[in-house]
Amino acid sequence: xxxxxxxxxxxxxxxxxxxxxxxxxxxxxxxxxxxxQDPGQGLRLIYYSQIVNDFQKGDIAEGYSxxxxxxxxxxxxxxxxxxxxxxxxxxxxxxxxxxxxQYFGPGTRLTVL
Amino acid sequence: xxxxxxxxxVILREGExxxxxxxxxxxLYSVHWYRQKHGEAPVFLMILLKGGEQKGHDKIxxxxxxxxxQSSLYLTAxxxxxxxxxxxxxxxLGNQFYFGTGTSLTVIP
Numbered sequence: 001x002x003x004x005x006x007x008x009x010x011x012x013x014x015x016x017x018x019x020x021x022x023x024x025x026x027x028x029x030x031x032x033x034x035x036x037q038d039p040g041q042g043l044r045l046i047y048y049s050q051i052v053n054d055f056q057k058g059d060i061a062e063g064y065s066x067x068x069x070x071x072x073x074x075x076x077x078x079x080x081x082x083x084x085x086x087x088x089x090x091x092x093x094x095x096x097x098x099x100x101x102q103y104f105g106p107g108t109r110l111t112v113l
Numbered sequence: 114x115x116x117x118x119x120x121x122x123v124i125l126r127e128g129e130x131x132x133x134x135x136x137x138x139x140x141l142y143s144v145h146w147y148r149q150k151h152g153e154a155p156v157f158l159m160i161l162l163k164g165g166e167q168k169g170h171d172k173i174x175x176x177x178x179x180x181x182x183q184s185s186l187y188l189t190a191x192x193x194x195x196x197x198x199x200x201x202x203x204x205x206l207g208n209q210f211y212f213g214t215g216t217s218l219t220v221i222p
Binding site: 040041042043088090094097098099100101102103104105106107 | 115142143145152153154155156157160200202204205208209210212213214215217
């Protein structure tokens with residue numbers, strides 16, 4: 001059953017805590033992306049990775065960190081340095097070329113209490 | 114760099130038609146259309162590649178004018194299920210991918 005999984009679906013954290021969002025794919029896609037979406041807004045790129053052990057900052061990388069140790073996995077850590085982390089986080093994958101279609105996981109809704 | 118979509122928002126009655134436009138400042142290789150329902154992830158609708166083709170399925174179709182660096186999404190005889198936010202994604206000749214600003218579409222009975 002091919003696809004992209006993100007966990008958890010809902011996540012609550014206290015201010016000052018780091019939290020890691022999971023993104024796993026079994027589509028054998030090379031590239032993976034993390035986006036942040038605020039209510040009523042568009043998609044803002046946080047980080048992306050086109051190959052294992054390599055990743056690039058997007059437009060809003062401050063306060064976030066990622067790793068890409070395996071092709072299938074691209075976890076995102078929201079650190080305490082992120083000033084306003086409450087948002088909907090979406091992971092996407094892309095087969096090979098930057099012009100290919102991106103496919104999205106179901107998303108994680110993070111709320112800071 | 115981010116493609117601009119127009120209109121920003123549109124409200125339709127069931128059965129009416131709508132056109133959503135996506136305009137890029139960069140030369141394009143591909144255009145991808147997505148629909149996002151409230152609280153859910155965007156879902157891929159269709160891709161158009163360089164060559165000026167037009168595609169469609171059911172009552173949703175799209176065109177791609179590579180010379181004008183524009184794409185349009187056509188929704189005919191709209192249904193309640195068409196409600197959501199539509200995004201274009203653009204693959205540029207410079208090998209970059211950008212999502213558009215989004216268009217909110219609401220279909221009312």
